[in-house]
Amino acid sequence: MAAVEQRAPETMGDVQVFSPLSKNQAGHDAIAAYQRDGVICLRGALEEDWLAVVEDAIALYADKEADHDPANVVVLGDGDDGAFQYASMMWKKNPLFRKVIFESHVPDLFGSILETSKLNLFYDFLLLKHPGCRSASTPWHQDLSYYALHGTQIINCWIALDDIPVETALRFARGSHVSPEVYRSIHFDPDKAYEGAIVERRLPPNFDQEPGAEVVTCAMSRGDALVWNARTFHAAPGNHLNRRRGALSLNFAGDDVTYFDMPGDSDPYDRGEGLVEGSSITCETFPQLRSW
Numbered sequence: 001m002a003a004v005e006q007r008a009p010e011t012m013g014d015v016q017v018f019s020p021l022s023k024n025q026a027g028h029d030a031i032a033a034y035q036r037d038g039v040i041c042l043r044g045a046l047e048e049d050w051l052a053v054v055e056d057a058i059a060l061y062a063d064k065e066a067d068h069d070p071a072n073v074v075v076l077g078d079g080d081d082g083a084f085q086y087a088s089m090m091w092k093k094n095p096l097f098r099k100v101i102f103e104s105h106v107p108d109l110f111g112s113i114l115e116t117s118k119l120n121l122f123y124d125f126l127l128l129k130h131p132g133c134r135s136a137s138t139p140w141h142q143d144l145s146y147y148a149l150h151g152t153q154i155i156n157c158w159i160a161l162d163d164i165p166v167e168t169a170l171r172f173a174r175g176s177h178v179s180p181e182v183y184r185s186i187h188f189d190p191d192k193a194y195e196g197a198i199v200e201r202r203l204p205p206n207f208d209q210e211p212g213a214e215v216v217t218c219a220m221s222r223g224d225a226l227v228w229n230a231r232t233f234h235a236a237p238g239n240h241l242n243r244r245r246g247a248l249s250l251n252f253a254g255d256d257v258t259y260f261d262m263p264g265d266s267d268p269y270d271r272g273e274g275l276v277e278g279s280s281i282t283c284e285t286f287p288q289l290r291s292w
Contacts, residue, residue: 153254196264
């Protein structure tokens, strides 16, 4: 994996940071910032008792499930000391990941940001950048490029499992979610092509090389959560630290989201049961978690 040149943190602005109004409500100011910028950070979104369940889930996954899971991907870049590991849809096989999603307050907290009358789980995504995976940078992309979904009420709720300094934090193009255009899916390794990409779509811009682009970032503490719209462009550097940089990403869908029978590959790999173009995504794989 070849590293991608990215902006220095001191050239970036700040993601707007909020403390949730309550355990289950992000608050009006946070919602307004999310709608304006396409990304916010919620401090202390997941408490230590639930973070401990996540760590137990990771340990169980590593011990019992990872070696047999085709969705578990481990990439070791040339010259790197550590690997970039990621996996998805763990809740379907790991009872502890399921417990966090189905029994904690996170659907209520993150659902409040969408201002939706119902909330579906789309998928979970574990990302572990182990110590010294320096080349594991993530290029600029939109999540929606990879999703078999139509709609605007799709959020990625990226919960930090470790303290994350700005040097290895995610970066976002502020306000980039407002365009209705969906760009082409690309491989996270710039030396490879993403199979099944919709070639009629334009390639993503490189905001690191656009002087007028407003790129924002923020340091995170364990338990903080970044919440962004699936159309918001974002990127990330590799991990040069001597410790893990981990996150649990929970993706949710609201009222206006329907199934897109897209050609080629998609993320997650599981397309659900009995879904057709334009239908609701509610099914066993994408269950409805809340109705308000």
